[in-house]
Amino acid sequence: MSAVTRPERHGRQMLFARIGAAGQARLAAARVLVVGVGATGGAIAHALARAGVGLTLVDRDFPERHNLQRQTLLDDADVDAGIPKAVAAAARLRAIDPDLAVAAHATDVHAGNILALAAGHDVIVDGTDNFATRFVVNDAAVKLGIPWVYCGAIAATGATMTIEAGGKPCLRCLYPEPPPPGAVDTCDTVGVLYPAVAVVAGIAALEVMKLIVGAEPRNRGLLHVDVWEHIYQPFDVAARADCATCGRHVFPAFEARDGGDVLATALCGRDAVHVRPAGRGDAAAAVDLPGIARRLAASAHVVQTSAHLVRFEADGLTVTLFADGRAIVGGTDDPAAARSAYARWIGN
Ligand SMILES: [Zn+2]
Numbered sequence: 001m002s003a004v005t006r007p008e009r010h011g012r013q014m015l016f017a018r019i020g021a022a023g024q025a026r027l028a029a030a031r032v033l034v035v036g037v038g039a040t041g042g043a044i045a046h047a048l049a050r051a052g053v054g055l056t057l058v059d060r061d062f063p064e065r066h067n068l069q070r071q072t073l074l075d076d077a078d079v080d081a082g083i084p085k086a087v088a089a090a091a092r093l094r095a096i097d098p099d100l101a102v103a104a105h106a107t108d109v110h111a112g113n114i115l116a117l118a119a120g121h122d123v124i125v126d127g128t129d130n131f132a133t134r135f136v137v138n139d140a141a142v143k144l145g146i147p148w149v150y151c152g153a154i155a156a157t158g159a160t161m162t163i164e165a166g167g168k169p170c171l172r173c174l175y176p177e178p179p180p181p182g183a184v185d186t187c188d189t190v191g192v193l194y195p196a197v198a199v200v201a202g203i204a205a206l207e208v209m210k211l212i213v214g215a216e217p218r219n220r221g222l223l224h225v226d227v228w229e230h231i232y233q234p235f236d237v238a239a240r241a242d243c244a245t246c247g248r249h250v251f252p253a254f255e256a257r258d259g260g261d262v263l264a265t266a267l268c269g270r271d272a273v274h275v276r277p278a279g280r281g282d283a284a285a286a287v288d289l290p291g292i293a294r295r296l297a298a299s300a301h302v303v304q305t306s307a308h309l310v311r312f313e314a315d316g317l318t319v320t321l322f323a324d325g326r327a328i329v330g331g332t333d334d335p336a337a338a339r340s341a342y343a344r345w346i347g348n
Contacts, residue, residue, distance in 0.1 A: 006099070010052050023213040027053050030212045031101070033121040034058065035109050035137055037054035037089045039192065040151050040158075041068040041127015043201030044208070046072045048125075049093040051209060054101035057093075058117060059086040060108035060274065061328070062309060062320060070187075070194040082306040084322065105326055106308065108276060109133055110263075111254050114140040123208050124148035129187065131178040132265070134171060139253035141247050142167035147211045151204035155190045156228035158200025161237065162207045162219045167246035168239035176243070188269030196227045248302075264335035264342075265271060272330040273338035286323040292346065300345060317341050 003025045008013060014024045030053050032047045037059040045055055062084050063074045078088040084106035091101045109117060109128075114136050118124055124141050126134055126149060134150060141148040141163065150161045150171055163170050203223065210218055222235045244250040261274045293305045293312075300314035311320045318330040319341060327346065329338035 006052065009097070011277060013051060018215055019213060024052065024214070025210065026212050026214070027051055030054065030122045031056065031120065032208055032212075033118055033124045033239055034127050035133065036127035036129065037085045038067065038127060038129060039072075039187075039194070039197045040153050040204070041125070042071055042073040042085075042089055042200045043197055044127055044151065045089060045093065046096075047202060047205035049096055049100055049102070051205075051289050052100065053209070053212065054291045055090075055093065056105070056117070056121065057086045057090050058105045058107060058109055059089070060106070060322075060326065061085050062322075063088065064208065070192055070197050072198075082304050082309050082311065084308050086310065096231075106322060108274065108326065109136060110276070111136050111140075115144065118146060121146060123209050123211050125204060126150045126152070131175070131184070135178050135252045138163065138171040139245050139251040142170055143249075143251055143254075149204045149207045149211075151200055153192055153197045153200050154185055154187055156193050156196045157224065157226045158196050158203075159222060159224050160204045160207065160219060161199050161222045162211065164211075164218075164220065165210060167191045169220070169237045169241060170239075170246040172245040172252075173240045173243045173247075174237050176240075183196070186269040189191075193227070196225070199225055199227050228339055264339045266312045267328070271344075272328055272335055273332060273335050273336050275327045275329060275342045277325050277342070287321070287325045289321070289323055292321065296345065312345070314345055315341065319345060321346055 005028050007025045010024055013019055014021050029289055031197045032048055033056045034041050035058055036193045062082060063079045065079050072091040073092040086104040086106045090102045090104035095246055118140055124137055128134055145165045147165045152159050159161050200298040207219055221237045235253045241247045244252050265274045267274055289310050293302050296302055296312050302312045304311040309320055309322050316331055320328045327342055329341050332338055
């Protein structure tokens with residue numbers, strides 16, 4: 001990557017003494033992996049793009065109208081067009097800055113692809129909405145020696161923590177195990193306010209910039225904010241010697257790596273299941289979406305067809321099939337029912 005600065009665009013940022021021309025050169029040369037481009041990930045990506053940081057965006061989902069209340073990069077037309085969040089967000093960032101390096105992958109992040117996705121990036125930032133993916137990111141980042149920033153927002157609150165390249169402390173020092181499904185509130189059960197997203201994403205984006213520039217102070221503990229109650233509360237997090245990730249280097253997220261069978265994961269609070277068929281979902285050849293849409297038309301109600309997805313209704317379920325073979329099955333939270341619908345309507 002070129003480290004040429006563009007003062008005509010970033011001059012007021014370079015004027016800030018703790019960034020300066022040298023810091024801007026580092027920002028211009030950096031590449032950040034944004035895992036999840038929903039509310040927090042989109043706001044972080046937006047801030048980093050404006051700051052001149054090259055980005056790789058990864059997201060497995062498509063935008064829905066009820067997302068738009070908390071989005072920075074997605075709009076009504078993206079919902080109607082059925083454009084995956086990563087692709088739509090990247091297009092918006094390229095419109096903001098045509099000279100910025102922005103790549104997009106419409107896929108899910110899991111133990112089988114995170115190491116390849118993360119390679120070559122200077123920082124990873126968390127824009128996900130679930131702890132299963134965060135623990136995959138945590139273990140991969142510590143394993144690769146890449147710093148990462150945890151970020152989440154729910155209701156009027158947000159939380160963020162910066163994990164250094166050495167990984168001490170890491171997210172697993174804070175939470176030794178991911179909370180079980182259903183144990184934590186989600187934005188689909190208690191809602192989420194955009195101002196909370198904006199505040200915590202702003203802090204997380206600045207932490208990414210500080211990591212790249214090499215500036216202090218950084219947020220090495222857990223910072224909790226409540227924008228409704230005017231709370232801004234840092235908590236110390238101690239590195240645990242017995243931490244499986246940063247202490248013992250066992251990396252549990254990779255032990256649970258699926259063996260290649262169909263993987264179905266309930267999307268918490270969404271009444272939907274994400275289905276990833278065996279051997280697909282990364283760089284696999286695209287499925288024939290127009291052919292599948294034609295075949296389905298005889299037996300199911302095809303709602304939407306685009307270059308990126310086919311959405312159809314059958315048996316009381318709404319299935320969104322992506323070009324890489326993944327699907328989100330709405331109308332059920334039962335992985336077995338979703339797998340069965342996938343096999344019946346799409347085949348595997
Ligand atoms: Zn740890």
